[in-house]
Structures are given as C-alpha cells and as structure tokens.
Amino acid sequence: MAIERTTAFLDIERKTAPKLSPAERLRHYREFMIRRSPEDLQEQAARCMNCGTPFCHGLGCPLDNTIPEFNDLVFNNRWREAADILHLTNNFPEVTGRVCPALCEAACINAIDGQAVSIRDIELAIIENAFEQGWVEPQPPAMLTGKRVAIIGSGPAGLAAAQQLRRAGHQVVVFEKAEKPGGILRYGIPDFKLEKWVLDRRIEQMRAEGVSFKCQVEVGRDVSASYIQRRFDALCVTIGAGKPRDLAIPGRELDGVHLALDFLQQNNRRLDGLPFDGLPIMAEGKRVVVIGGGDTGSDCVGTSLRQGALSVQQIELLPKPPDSRPENNPWPQWPLILRTSTSHEEGGARDWSINTVRFAGDNGHVTGLECVRLEWERTPQGQMKMVPIPGSEFTLQADLVLLAMGFVGPVHEGLLDSLGVAYDPRGNVKTDENMMTSVPGVFAAGDVTTGAWLVVGAIAAGRRMARRVDQYLMGESDLPDCVLPPRL
C-alpha cells in the first residue's frame, strides 16, 4: 500500500464505520454498524501520527490504551500483535469498541483542527479479527494462590476485576443478582448497540479461565454479606450506581410514566426470552416522551422507535449544546457539543431548556406533560440558574413518558448498609488509595464509588482494583496498574 504516512492525516479523510439505513435497522434489534475491510482500516490507521505525546493515550483513554502502537501495527498489517497490545490494557475491547464514546478520539491531536483518527473502529476491528482468527484463548492461571475473592456485581468493573484476579491465580466467584452476568452491559445497553452474544463469548473465556459465576444470588438478601466476608479473603463491590434520578412532580404516579432503565431492561430481557417483573412497558402505537437528553435517553428513543412508537419526543432541561466547541471547552477536553446519536438518526424530535411541571392524566393514565421553557442565567457565583420564561407554558401529549434523567448513586439498602461501608458526601462508597472501603478486606470500584460514568471507566477501575486486591492478598502484584486521567 503506497500511503505517505507522514501526511496521511491530511491526505486521507476520516471515515467511520458505515451503518445500515435507519429504515432497515428499525426492523430489528441487531447491530447495524457494518464491519470494514482490513485495508480500509489500515488506511485509517495511517492517519495516526504516532505522536510523541499521544493525548489519546496519555489523557483521553481511561484504560491507558497504547493507541499509537496498535494503530501502527494495524497500518503495518500486524494484526496479531495489535491484539496483544490492546489486551495489555483492556480486557473487553469488543465492548469498548462498540459502546465507548471514544474519549481518545476527542483527545486525538488530529481533532484540534482536523478529524480525529477513527480509533474506536480500529479497536473493534482488531479484537473481532482476533476472535475470528482464534487468537483469543482462555488464559488460565499458571499457578494458584489459594486465595478466594468474591466479586459482587458483574458489570464492566466486576468482570474486569474478576478476569484480572483469576489470571493472577486467585479463586474468583462473581455474584450476580440477575440470571446472567453482565450488569449494565446486558440489561442496560440495548442490543442494537451491544448484542449479547458478544458478552457471552467473553464470559465463556472467563469461565474457561476458571472464574465462577453465581447468578441470581443477591448478596445482602439471598446470602448475608457477613457470610461472604467469612468465606472469602477479599470482597469486591462492583454493583454500580443503579439508583435512578426520579422526577417528583404531580402526576408522577400515573400509569405510563416509567423509569428509563425499567423500560430498557424489560426490552433486553424480552429479547433474551427472560421473564420480567411488572407489566410490559411498550411504546408501540404510543406517543412517547423521553425526559433527559443523555445516552440513556437516546437508548429510549431507539428502543421506542423499534417498538413502533407513534411519535417520540425527547426533552432536556439544559440548553441546547453548541454545534462546535465553545472557547471555554478547549481541546483536549471532552467536547460538550450537540451529539446526534444513531438513535436520533432513526427518528423522533428533540427539544431543550424545558422543565416539566406536572404530568397530566386521565383515568390514572398519563396523557401529557405540562412544561415551561427555561432561560439559563449565570449567577454572580458563576453557577447556572434556570429561570422559567413567563408565558411559555405548553403541553406535550404523551401516552408513555420515560424518565432518563441519570442516576443519583448506588443503592445503599441491602448489601452496602449491611457491609457497613462508609459513604462520601455524595452517597458513593468511600475508598482509600488502595481502593479499600472503610471495611477491611472489602474493596469497591466503578460507578459504586464514583457515581454513574462510562463503561470504559468501569473497566479501568476494575483493573485498578484488581491490582490492589492482589497486592492486599499477596503483598505484591504483577498485575498492571491503570493511571487515573487528570481532570481538565
């Protein structure tokens, strides 16, 4: 391939994976990104400048992925080594390659004035190719330490920690309250973004390595925390920050007003042929309003459209983000700009600076939202304050309202309270520099300690914790560490 590597970032256009058309993808829940040819990705990898100071690696990626190195290897058609390098820092590139917002691409030096290298596509291609070639094999530990570690919660943090600790030779048991492991990956993220066979494939590898999964066991309810504490040498809490933010306004009790996660979870379970609690929440034939403009909100939009909603309207309290970076949000910060997710491409409408004052109902069923438009002002202290615009009140008709307003933190009741761990002022589990909670031998990582954040952050936290647990158990550890990215 005759590519002038030095100027490839100028000569070659950034390309991301092509997608099926919205009309086509709405017919099913399967992934709709189209895999690209290796040649195509080599060309894209050539755009990587192999920076002396790679911000993607040094600042963007919470996992410390050595992005320039795997880009270079892909460019040089050395896919196997690329997979090796990728696996040095990331347990589940097939997950981050699908669902990560790619902080690395935001920090890519090419993104200052041009177009970032399509790092996420390259990552995904490396790992999928590696699976296809049979290069991803179980790596059972060469020797066993005889130590037992319990991991409670099988989301990304728990799974990453489990794999790391097992490979270090410990006996690892993962407790999961649901039927199958995966946590948010399995029950939160819609299939069209992450098909569940992807998880099954990786969990298969973990089982082969000797990780034991105890599903449908909720520690703190089905078994006591103290029982686990006695049976294990260390305990890792990775239960996430599952408590959603609710909207305590009149009419909240009406039928048809649901938390987004209930809606999404049901759908995923339904697709997996699993039973679920409560009545089905379906968007088919309904006017759907999604409150909340984040990723969960957009997942609700995509799912509603697939279920056959009559209309989908998404509203957001905050003002509409700008189309390009404002001056106070410079590179390499994560750009706070208007993002159009794949779900938005598929349909529905969006509006911003809207506060919902009450839900209107008829016969106990929601019929609409009474809203008011907002103006955002900056207080002398520099904080943003919302001010309703007089006379801007309006009503949105709705048969189904989905509340996707984020999460307030971990659920304290049950496990956490019975363990007796201390909390930080925001209600997250407090940990020390060894990621240990206030209870000796009990560690925590991921959203349960930070509040809801990204999958990639949870994997990183799981890896970081694994090293510390290993150190705690053995006095030393060969497991790699993972550097916390600075806050800009």
Add this chain to the structure above:
Amino acid sequence: MKNDWYPEAEGLYDPAYEHDACGVGLVTHIKGEPSRQIVRMGLDMLINLSHRGAVGADPETGDGAGILMQTPHEFLRARCADQGVLLPAKGQYAVGMLYTPRGNPGRCMEIFEKALRDEDLKVLGWRHVPTDPMAVGVTARNACPEVMQVFVANPNLDYLAFERQLYVARRAAENAALAEGGDVAQYFYVPSLGSRTITYKGMMRSQQLERFYEDLRSEDLTSAIAIVHARFSTNTFPSWPLAQPFRAICHNGEINTLRGNINKFMARRSQLFARSFNGDMRKLMPVIVEGMSDSANFDQMLELLYMSGRSLPHAILMMIPEAWGEKYYMGHDRRGFYEYHANFMEPWDGPAAILFTDGAQAGGILDRNGLRPLRYSVTRNDLLILGSETGAIEIDPPDIVARGRLRPGKMMIVDIAKQRVLNNDEVKADITRQQHYRRWVAANRIEFQGFGIGAGATTYDEATLLTRQIAFGYTREDLNSIIMPMAATASEPIGSMGNDTPLAVLSDQPQLVFSYFKQLFAQVTNPPIDPIRERLVMSLTTFLGPESNILEEKPEHARRLKLRSPVLTNADFERIRSSKLPGFRAITLDTTFNVSEGEKGLEQALDKLCADARWCIDEGYALLILSDKSVSAARAPIPSLLAVSAVSHYLINAGIRNRVALLVESGEPREVNHFALLLAYGCDAVNPYLAFETVAHLHAQGVLPRTLTLQDAIENYIKAVSDGILKIMTKMGISTLRSYSGAQIFECLGFSRAFVDKYFTNTASRIGGIGVDHVGRETLMRHAAAYKPRRGVSASLRSGGLYSFRLDGERRLWSPEAIYCMQEAVRRNDKTLYRRFSDLVNDQRDRWTTLRSLLDFKVDPACSISIEEVEPAQEIVKRFVTSAMSFGSISREAHEALAIGMNRMGAMSNSGEGGEDPARYIPLPNGDSRNSAVKQVASARFGVTAEYLANARELQIKIAQGAKPGEGGHLPGHKVNVEIAQTRNSTPGVSLISPPPHHDIYSIEDLAQLIFDLKNANPNARISVKLVSEVGVGTIAAGVAKGHADMILISGGDGGTGASPLSSIKHAGLPWELGLSETHQTLVKNDLRGRVRLQTDGQMRTGRDVAIAALLGAEEYGFGTASLVALGCVMMRKCHLNSCPVGVATQDPRLRARFKGAPEHIVNYFHFVAEELREIMAALGFRAVNEMIGRVDRLKVRDNIEHWKARTLDFSAILHQPAAPPTVARHKVREQDHGIDNVLDRRILKDVLPIIEAGAGRIEKCYLIRNPDRTTGAMVSYEIARRYGSKGLPDDSITLRFAGSAGQSFGAFASRGMTLILEGDANDYVGKGLSGGKLVIYPPRSAAFDPAQNIIVGNVALYGATSGEVYLNGLAGERFAVRNSGARAVVEGVGDHGCEYMTGGIVVVLGQTGVNFAAGMSGGIAYVYDPTQDFDVSCNHDMIDLDPLTDAEDVETVRSMIEAHWQHTGSPRARWMLDDWDTIRRLFVKVFPIEYRRALGQMKKLERNVRTQAERVERM
C-alpha cells in the same frame, strides 16, 4: 602525587579540563649559521603573534610565552667564564634550565645534582639566570620561579647516549622533587636539558619575554634556530611550566584523544623494554605525567620515542600520521610505514600544528585534517620562516623565494647538516624506507579469508527470544524505534525536541549501565569533524592481538589481526573463536553471575572475571571473549560495559592490557551509543548477538521491507552502527577508531566516586551516586522480569517511553496535562492554571526527573520581604530570551510571533541560524517589531550578511546545541522552499548542509578572532557564545571570557532540536545545573566573572527553574520548547517530518494555516514565570535578581529524599561557593575591552565616512597593513550596511589599497560598494561573510617568485560569503570558498576540501586543487583548470557531476571572469590562458552539483512557462 601548577580541583572546577592554544613560529637559517638576527626575528615574530595569545583578569599577566633555540655556546661560555665556570667545547656539555623557588634555589639544585651524579654525570657548574620579575604581571609574579642553569659534562658519549643519560637523570630528579613535596615539588621544573637546545619561557605576554630574561636581550646570544610560542590558555592560574615551547616541540591545537593515549601507554608499560635504557625503565616512569597539558604530555611521549633511537621526524610521524586511507594517493612504502606503525601506536589525534627541533633539524607538521595554519616563507638569504601567520616577520618582497603553507598531514624540515629545506616527500621517503616496513606488514598481517564479507546465517531462538530481550531490558521502543529503522534503512533514527525524561540515576525503571554515561564533544578548543563529507580522513580499522614493545622495531610488530569494523557478525565471531593461529588463541570468559547470590554477586563475579582474565594471559591466550550467552533463569548477565571496562582497567593497572584483545559477545548492546561506550572503555570488537537475533525475528515477522533479505538487514544494522560510531567519534574531533578506543570520551552521571575509580578509572563523575550493588540490583530487576514467573500477565516488553510519552514508561515533564494547563493558562491569562502547570513541573516528589528537583530553597522567614518590594515583573522579563530556533525549523508565523512577543517586553528572541528576511527589520505600523534581537552566527552562516549583523542587539556564536552538540545538520532539498531559500541565500530545492564545526573556529584563539570579527561588524551589538554543558565547560568558558565574549550561554544537554539522531538527543551533553555552576565557579575563581553575563537554557519552564538558575550563577534565562508550547506546540516530536499539526514546526501551508499562537501568549507566559520568580524572591528576601546571582548558599538539597538511587547523590560540588576575595565580582559589572578602538578601520572611516554618509561619490585611499591588523574592512562595512542594507553603495564607491601582509579576516563582511586591493598576502579567513564587496590580492609587484606557485591567502577564505567578487593571484589554503553561497571568485589554486558545502556562487580555479574538492557542495558552480585530466581523483563525487566546458554560456562566464582577474591582478597565468583561450578552455571542467542542476532546470522551466503565458496574453 602531582604537581600543583593548577589549583586543586574544587567544587565543579577540575584542572584536568584546562586547554590551551596559541600562535607558533619558527625561524631558522637553512645553512645553520647562528646569528643574533635569528633570535631577534623569533622574538619579533612572538610579538606579532601576540593577538593569538591571551591575558587574564590581570591584563599584565599573559598565559605564557617562550623561545626554544640552539644552545648559544659562545654566549654561555663567556657568561660562565665570568662566574668561574669553564665550559668545554661546543657539544661536549649540556645545559639545563631549572625552575626553583624564588630566592631559595638550593634544595632543587641539590636534588638535580644528585640525580645527575647517580647517572654518572658530572656537573660543571651553575649559573644564575638573570631575570626581572617586575617585567611580568602580578599574578605571574606571585608564582615566579628563580631560574638556574646547570652545566653537565659529556663523559665522552655519542650524542644520543648522552641525551639519554640526561633524560634518565632528569626524570629521576623530577620524581625525587615530587616525592619531597612542598615548595620544591611545586617549583622544580626543567624547561630543557640537552646538549643542543635550550628553552627560555615563562608565564608572561610575548612582549615581556625579553624584558624578563636579560639573556635574550644580549647581542651575543645567537642561534640558527628559534621556535617561539604565545599561549592562550583557558585559565588565568600561574602555571609557568606549561608555557611553551617544551623540550623539543611547541604545539598549537589540542590532543582530543589524550585520555586514550595515556591509557594505552599505561597498558603498554610492562612491554616497554629498551636496550638503550639498559632495560631499566623504572626511573622513567610514569613518563607521561598526568595533570599537565596535552601538549606537555605529547612532548613527553615524543621524547621517549626519540630517546629510543628514532629521529624526531620519525617519532612525530608515529604520533601524528597523515591520513592514509584509500582515497589518498600515496606510495606503497609510505602506506606500509603507516600501517606498520598503526599496529602499536595510535594517533594522538586532534588539531595540531607542531614545530620541533632537536638542534640539528627543525621543522613543522600539521595533523591529518590540517586544522591549524602553518605558513612559510623562504628567503634569498637562506631563511625559513614558518608560523601561524604570514607577515609576522616583514621581509622585503624581492627577497622572497617562495611562499607557501603546510598542507594537512604534511611535514617540512630544515636539516642543518644537509643545509637545505626538505619537503614533505623528501623527509618521508627517507623515513619510510629506513626499514622494509611494507614487506614486514605484508608478511605478518593476518586477514581472515572472507572476513567481514556477508553476515552468514543469523538465526534466533523463538522459544527464548522474548525472555532474553526482557532480561537485557529491551523495550518496544528499542524494537520499533531503534533496531527496526536501523535494519531497514541502514541509518540511525532521527527525532526532534529535547529530553524531558528522568536522569538514569533518578529513574524508577531499571537502567542499563550505558544510560549513566553522557557523550563528551568538542567545543571551541577543538573542532568536530564531518563524518560524511570528510569520511576520507576517518577509519574504523582496528588490530587485534598482542602488541609489541614500542621502543623497538621488528617485523613481528605487524603480526596482528586486522579488522575493518569493530562490529562482528556471528559468523565472523565464530571464526575468531575457533582461531587456530599460533599466538592468536581465543578463550571465552563467562560474564554472567549467579542470581541466588543477589546483588552482591555482581562484584564477586567481576573480581573473578578480572582474575580469570589475568590467568588467561598467563596461559598465553591473546583473544579474550567476554560472553553473556549463558544467561538463564539461574544466571544474570554482568552489564557488558561494566565487564569490559573492569577487565580493561584491571589489566591496564597490571600493565598487561596490550597483550590481549577484549571482545564482547553480549545481548545488551543495541543502539549506537552502547557500541561507542564499549569501544571507549576498552572493548576491541563486539558481537551484539541479541540485536542480530532481533533483526532476524523482525525479518521473519515481515516487519522489515519485503525487498530486504536477512543478510541485507544485518548489514544495514551494522552499517548504521558503524556510521553512528563515526559520528560519535567526530563529535570529539577524533578521526580513527584506534585513537577513540579506550579514550573514555564520556562523562558519568550518577555513579559513586569509588565505583568509578575502580571500574571506569579517570572518568568524570561529579555528583556521586550509586555503586556496584545498585547496578547489581538493577540487573536483577531486569532478570526477574524475564525469568521470575509472573502472575496474571503474559510476558511482554515494556513500552519504554524514552522517545514518546507512555503512561507506564519514563516520566516526562511535558505530560499531556502539563501541556494543556500551560497552553490554556497563556491563552486565558489564567494564573491558576499556570500555577497548576508549574506545580506539575516543579513538584517531582513522586517521580524525580531533574537535578534541580532535588534542590530546595533555604528560606529564612526572618529575611522574607513583601512581594511589593521585589523588582517588578516588567523588569525581570527583560532577562528572558527565547532559545535559538531558525526560520526553517519553525514556521514563519511561529518565528514572528516569538519575535513580536519578546520585543514587546523588551526581552530578546533569537533568529536561530537560518538568516532573517530584511523586511522584518522595519517595525510594523502598530509599533511591533518582528526583528529578532539576537542574531545567530552558526557554522553554516546561512544568511549571515553585513546587513543581518548590523541589525542585531546581540550576535550569538553557536558553538554547540544541547540536542546535538558537535554535529552538523542537513536540511533536505524538498524542505527548502522559495522563502527559506531567500533568507538563507540559497536555491529552492537544493539541500543545505551545516558543517559540524565553524570552519573559522578550530581553537580558542580562533574564537577570539571571530568575536573580534563580529564586534567589528557591529560595534554596538554584544557578542555571545553558546556552549553546551559538559565536564570542563567552565574552563572553556574562562577561555571564551578571555576571548572577549560579552555573554556566555551554557545550554543544557537536554535542549530541543528540529532534527537530531535519537542517540544524540538522549546521550550527549549534561544538565545545565552542572555546566552553569562549573562555569560560574571557574569564572569567579579566575576573576573573570565580572566581565561576562551568563545565560542558561535547556528544559527551562517555571519560575522555580529560573530561581535555581539565578542562584547557581545565571543572569539570563532561555526558553525554547516552553515558548513553543505557549504558541501551541503539543510535543508531537515530529518537527523533522515537516508534519507539525499545529503549524509551529512546519513549512506546509496547509499546516501553517492551523497556527493559533499569538504574541500575547508569549507575553502572558513570561509574566507568569516572572511572577512565580518574584514570589520565590520575596520568600528568600531578594529585592533584585542581581542580588541572587550565584548565591548557592541559599540552596540546599531537599530533605527526605527516599528514592533508593537519588539519595546517593552528592550535590556539594554544585553547591560549592568558590573561594575568592569579596572584591571579586559575582555577576557582570564591567564591559570587556574588545580592542576595537584603534583598529585600522577607524583610520579608514575618518577618510571615507563622508562618502558613506552622503551615499554618493567615490574615494580611493592607500594604507600599509600588517598581520596584527585584523578584520580590516568590517567596520567600514557596518557603517554602510546599517544605512543602506544589503544593496550597499554603488560599485567601487570606496576603493581601499593596502600594501603588506594583512591579518586574519581581511575583507570580512565587506559590503557592496567597497573594493579592497591588497598588494602582498593575507592570512586566514579572507573575505569571510563577503557581502557584495570586491577583494583583489596579488603579490608584491617586486616579488621574484611565480604567483601561481605561491600561497597568497590562508585557509577558509570566503567562508559563508553571500555575494561579491574576489580575485586572488596566487594559491589559497584549505577549504577555499567553504559554504560560499553567492560570491564569484578566481584563484590560481586551492588546498584540500575546496568549495566544501558550497550552495551558490561561482569559483574558477586556474590551477591545482587538493583532495575532497566539492564535498557537500549542493549548489553553485566551480570551473577547474585540469590540464592533466586527473582532477576527478581529488574530487568528492557524492553530490556533483563533472562536465566538460562546452556550453557557450559557461565558456563566456569563465572567460570573462579570467579576463577580470587579469585586469585586477595582472596574473601572468590569466594572460597566457586568455592568449590561448581556444585551447585552454577545453582543459577546464565544470563542477556541477546534481541537485543544483535539477533546481536550475526547474526554475528555467518555470520562467519559460511564465514567459509563454505572458506571450499568450500579449497575443490576445
């Protein structure tokens, strides 16, 4: 024991790094008639060379002067008779000069007498030599000796036997005096002792010599030979014995390889055996006395060789052989002579002009590179005058028979017995045929069949490769950034920007022993060499096998194994290992140690290894192979450098090193610097087996280009290593591996004294550090990573992080976070963000990186003051400069933003070495100025015109650059766009090469001359000199201060670059903390500090950095990288690829458009730094920066350093307060006296200024000129250039006629409108930087000789000339028109390296050229008269084609230039050429650079297109 002629080492000052240089001269009567006139002429010559000597803080104390001559028999007999001593007949006695304590000579005399008696020699008597201490300066007077003469009878021995006996007695006396200690040891010194010669010398200025020695004023003191020397030393300490001449020679230059030469001599000690000394060499030891100067050591070695029975010229040829590589045309016998001697004597390498005499013969020789001038005249009355400059003695033109110069590697002597001058060939023919050297070599030399041909099979063991790579500390960067590119492209990888990773001793990652060493390099006192363009003088040939006694000559001396390269393939190595040759048996010594013994196991293993080596020698093995191939889970490798150096020094100490060759078979060496280190510490040849396996593995993986066979890849790798070694050698100015080998040209950073003394003896290591156990621990850490089972991770190489930022690699101070914070801080003018940045950089407690991070301020709250009392930031910022960055290396936008920003603050930006667009000299409408206040003058002299110089506030001579000291540069043609070509006076598309040295600075007195040149070219600019930190930089700086620099910049070795080999960025040069404190301490010690400002730079970022620099002694502070980061640089480290994505370091218009920097960012950044500094000043209680300069007492080492390596460091040398009286200034308090108040130009200006001011009219004037009249014309040119810029005045407005011998730099920087006509001759640097003026030089009309056969100008004429015309009726020296970019010149013949690096202009040579013509010539055209059609033999063809002169345009150009030459000079040769032009023109060849031809073609095409278009438009 040592003499303390220098002060003791103190703080960072160490006398071992003193240098000296000078002017030299020889006057001799060819027929050997002694006369007063010869002595008188010698003394006159000395005075006329005095500008080459120097004075120190006390202007009356010179560095040294002296005269060596024949024993003045009549004079001595008369004087002795007065004192009742009766001298026998001439030659029947010897006279000795003796220094003794003043007023108390008794004890010294006793010692001397006893030693003489012990050798059965009879003392006839003593004479007190009348001296006048009042004649010398105060400093010199305080150490002034009493001088005594001793007379010793010859007990009827032949000449040599007598001299030998005297020699033994003298050595015994010297040793006895030393043993006695006290005053005796300090004063006792014998300037000369012999039957034919005598030396009068001392620490004084040239003019003071005859005032001091009454003898020299005596009319009856006569000699037929006089050799004189004026010394310029880097120090100002009283050192009478180091004045020259020595016993047989005087030397101008510098022996670069001294350490290696001394080590080799020590290694040969036990082998020394000479019947002539009755086999007893003990009294002579140590022969080479350490702690003296390089020249003194040279003299001592030479003396030994001479005493062994060789003639003086023979002995000198052994030590300073000419280059005898394939490119040199040379007879077989002479080549045989050199090869024979190469077997047992390595060159004493370095710039050298040596004059010598033993009283019967007298002569001179130049080193192979011809880096010092020697000019001669032969007169009708049988005088030969030979010296550094022509014209030092005035001779009536009609008396001159011949005028010439010594050429590189050539020698000439006067043999008084033969009563004539013997030229080079005559001398050498005699010497080289004394024995059948050629046959001896042919019969004995061993060259393996097929040796070095083909790499043979290289295999790798897949199963263990990765494990072993980990055990030897390989990283992914080693594979991808080092080995892979070397195997793929056969060259060393290039990188950019500086080094911001931790020093090895501060790093958390286990470091290789190699990483603790930093390459040393030549600066000022000797020049680096160009290993590519001047490859012909270089050699990697080595000889293996036992050496023989150097005091004898036998055929068996040549029985050695000859290697062409020290890097051996596996096949080569196996052949050596299995050698069955008698006397060449090989044995392998295991260099691994038992892991179970822990870190202590290393030292034990080393002891055993040394003992084993000794046993092997006793058993008769000649090739010792140190091999770590048995590395395994149980055995860890001894670091290869430690192993080889330990064994080598152990054997040197035992005096048996030269009985064996040490070969290293190791998995460790992989990058160029590793190989250089192994060789420098005693290894004779290396087999890097693991690097080869790695190449083979990369090849098998398909990582290397498909077209490459494995064999090619291995050969590429070896070639890259070999070229890299050459490059490292040349940085120190060393030409041959034989003299580099064992020369230890490195400084160690972070090893304890004891550790270094034992294993790396005589290597500088100034801040202590770790010991052998720490090294053991680091080795075991690597070993454990490889062999200890690891839980949970698959085996893999570490990332590295040395060349790119890696989170798991070495810490980098320019982290993404730091870059972000700083850039946002300056963009938003946000102090909080700046503080976050400076905290990130300053606080290194978790990961130590820099030396300064380990220092802390001594804050006494009682002294602290309020910040309002501290001088304001607006004042402080004026001390800030941006480091030199050329337009070309960075974009126009970035370059101008820097200039505007700095100018707004009254601070200074630096143009770098790429010239500057004159449009920038005119302020912008808003008052901003884009003019760089500092204009750099670097080795390529790009764009250095009279106008450029006239528009500077400071002129900076760049001697070295932190990222690549001692190296040149190469800007490839595709980067030279129209704009860059314009500012650099070159052609778009034509490569630009920067030579490694300034071709007008080979020595310290040359630098003084360039300073003088620049001061004349702009009397209002201050002159600064940029040096790079390394051990000894302080003494160099002292020399520079004595050479009248106004400011000295000490750059840290970590500084940035636009393109440099990775190994140079990482491994050359030292941190500024060391260089700065050494310089400050040395200058204070010499009382020179008050004359110069000090500036420092190199990874300077924050106010804390500045505060530490100030306390260590700097007044000004430079920021390179940081100022670019402020403008948007994101440390891509791809400057060399032109692909800078933020438009800073690129010329690509697409990328330049992305530039977002602004002058405000620069202003904001520097104000932040100043404010941070103010806070520190307030806390320390300093109101003004000047108060804190050099206040090391306010610094301390940080408390609680726990890092296991960092805590071993000892900062006391850095924090040392030099002992000096309070009257001695600690910062600059007075101006230098540049000596430009009474130069000839001042007189000329009186005559011509009205014309210049008027800008119209014409004037013609005549002046007499002498060699002390230097840089004539430059000041006149300044007056023109500052008014009229480069367009100057109308041609021939000012015509200046001169008669006599002009001093150096005649016509330098002469502007358009000036015509300088000289009847006589001129010294070096004629027409340097010529800027449009016209120079005409022809011999005196009354001279009898043929101008075409005689030298008329010295070396390096037209260096960096940019335009103008030159007509020289005679021969020019070496490097004629070097780096000429626009001048047109006609000359009758040139020396070696003519038209080197030329990029433009036209040179017509009407006669012979030396070798290597047109090396690195990328542009311009030369036309050479080549009647014998063998010009191509002496031409360097790499970049040029030779065409016949057929094109009509060419023919006319040459004809008209010869015509003009005839008209201006009346050259007879020009006349007959013109008269027979049709025949003659066919004998010219055109030297046409290939790139230039292409570029011209493209330009023509472009013009044609434009024309056709224009025509088309017209037609329409």
